[in-house]
Amino acid sequence: MFSKKIALGIFVTAVSFLAWAKKEIVFFGGGGEPDGQTTIFDATYGNFAPFREGSGWKARSYFDGGHHISEALAEDMFKGANKPMTAENMKAEVASLKKRIQSGDLKSGDQLLITVATHGAKQKDGQRTHSVATTDNKFNMDELKQLRDLAEAKGVQLGIVDMSCHSGPVTSLGSDKTCVVSMGGEGVAWNVSGDKFGQLLTKGNSLESAFLASRKDPKALVLGAPQISTDAGKKAFSATKFLTNSLMAADQLAEIPLSKMSCYGTNSIPYLRLVSDLKEVDKAAGFQSYYKYARVQMGLDKSKNQPVIDKLKAALDDYNSARDKIVKAHEQAEKLNKSECINVADTKMCGTKEQFIAGVTALTEKKKLKGLTVREQTELSMYQKYVNTDAFKTWQSLRSNFRNDKTLHDKAMNVARAEREVYDELYKVYSSENKKPNPCRDFKL
Structure with missing residues (x-):
């Protein structure tokens, strides 16, 4: 009592x-x-x-x-x-x-x-x-x-x-x-x-x-x-960080020097390490699981997470293929965008193709608002003749392919969607292995 x-x-x-x-x-x-x-x-x-x-x-x-x-x-x-x-x-x-x-x-x-x-x-x-x-x-x-x-x-x-x-x-x-x-x-x-x-x-x-x-x-x-x-969160993010670091839309790619871009394909070390971590699930408990894991590593059985791995690989390959095409278009456009000179009323005018476009835009706007001098009209005519050349149009088409791409973002979202599944699976594994305090789980609303 x-x-x-x-x-x-x-x-x-x-x-x-x-x-x-x-x-x-x-x-x-x-x-x-x-x-x-x-x-x-x-x-x-x-x-x-x-x-x-x-x-x-x-x-x-x-x-x-x-x-x-x-x-x-x-x-x-x-x-x-x-x-x-x-x-x-x-x-x-x-x-x-x-x-x-x-x-x-x-x-x-x-x-x-x-x-x-x-x-x-x-x-x-x-x-x-x-x-x-x-x-x-x-x-x-x-x-x-x-x-x-x-x-x-x-x-x-x-x-x-x-x-x-x-x-x-x-x-x-x-x-x-x-x-x-x-x-x-x-x-x-x-x-x-x-x-x-x-x-x-x-x-x-x-x-x-x-x-x-x-x-x-x-x-x-x-x-x-x-x-x-959490410890599980830090480990899961560390394993998947390379995915989000390399996911960019076309407008973001334009802001980064091509030599500094990080792009990880399905043959990269971070990706292969991630796949290995996902397969660790197969040896999560007991002798039978270790046996299963060994068979998976030898290619005799499929991992429990094979569907997740397959989805990630397909999304990543699709994204990187599209990204490579866009980056190639950007590189080709940059090579063509070198400084060139044209004669305007016995004056040599030099600039990149971007600068000539800016010149046409500025003079056209001025013509609408208050008209042009004879020299300015001659300058505009020469600019317009230049931007209508085949070489200029080739550059313009390459630049348009890069700047106006609408597909890369959707493909990147497919990778992000696969990343969510991967992260969730890894978090479960790392969380089950963790023996330290978990203040995020203990913080109840």
Whole structure:
């Protein structure tokens, strides 16, 4: 009887502790947007599940500051309690959180989730993470490290979610006590991935389960690669990183010197290593599995993940074939775009084909607005004669093939779709092997 009373007391104490633990979310969003009535982050903000009544979370909002409809949305959701997302407001909130942890207002067992949905910049030299745009300046996410250290020292369960572009480095703030999610990954991000993640932050889900579900949701598919700070997440991303690093549309290829492009085919070492990792599933448990794995390695049996491997290979080969054709067209066009000279009224005019196009465009526009001098008309006529030569049209056709391609993006998306399956399979394997704490799984909404 006595032991039952003790057990009941412990149970009641535990329930009471959980019931009184604080659950706070701070949402920063909508910075860095051009003039207008809305921001591209409005849907992510409006659909954020923890804002809903009955979620059990106390939320503070720092959203936008300058867009009429976006501000009206925040006003409606927070009844006047929303503040603009200025750099000063972000710093003040972080400082307040640190002071509250130091004073014991936020204590062991409390949960704190910081979410950022704004534009992000690439990591700079000397930065641990990166900077994000506010409505008036920028905020260095490195400033969250001290907050993380305090939270961990005092037992406050901290989660950090960064939905901005180039937010992959923020996962470096993750540890065996703090969960960090980057929905933007290391490159350019699309709101659809962060939006879906926010919708899945419902009661009973964890940050890990919401991340994995949103990452593989077909409706939230993007070229970027969302990341999570768990050990399994780091390993899975490391194994698949080469895929997203080499996926670019034609307009992105134009911005990078051809000599510096990274392109990994199905004969590359990263790809072959990835296939080997996928086949590791076949030796996941017991002697029979190791036997199966040996037969797979000898080519006598197919791997459990062979359909996933086949899909990835087909998508990657298709993408690289199309990409090679476009890059070849770009190289040929660049070779033809060398400086040439033509005579205009006894004057030698020299330039690349791009510059001659610019000359025709500028003089044609001027002719429409206020007319041309005799010399300018002669110049325009000579330019027009030049741009109508067969050699010029050959260059123009090659340039058009490169610049106006509409297929490469779709082929890249097929690789991204296959990457989601690969990542998910690897994550399961690495997660089952991991014996370390998993703060992302433990962070329950």
